Amino acid sequence: MSKxxxxxxxxEIIDTYCVDCLVKKHLREESGKRFAHSFCINQCTVGLKIKNVGKKLT
Known part of the structure; x- marks a missing residue:
């Protein structure tokens, strides 16, 4: 697969799942931007998929 x-x-993944994510919005309101971002990267299934696809770039 090319770069x-x-x-x-x-x-496509980000536009489909992350742009209007209600979980991220709720976490930002309740726990702050840093916690919401950390959740998206480390626990969200979509975030984990993004990490795996992104590893192909290196």
Missing amino acids: KQTLQELS
């Missing part, structure tokens, strides 16, 4: 295809896949 361009990988970036396009990442963009």
Whole structure:
């Protein structure tokens, strides 16, 4: 898979699942931006998929 295809896949995932994520919005309101971001990266299934796809770039 080329770098361009990988970036396009990442963009599609983010646009589909992350743009209007209600979980992230709720966590930002309740616990703050830092906690919400950490949750998205380390616990959210979509965030984990983004990490796995992003590893193809290195």
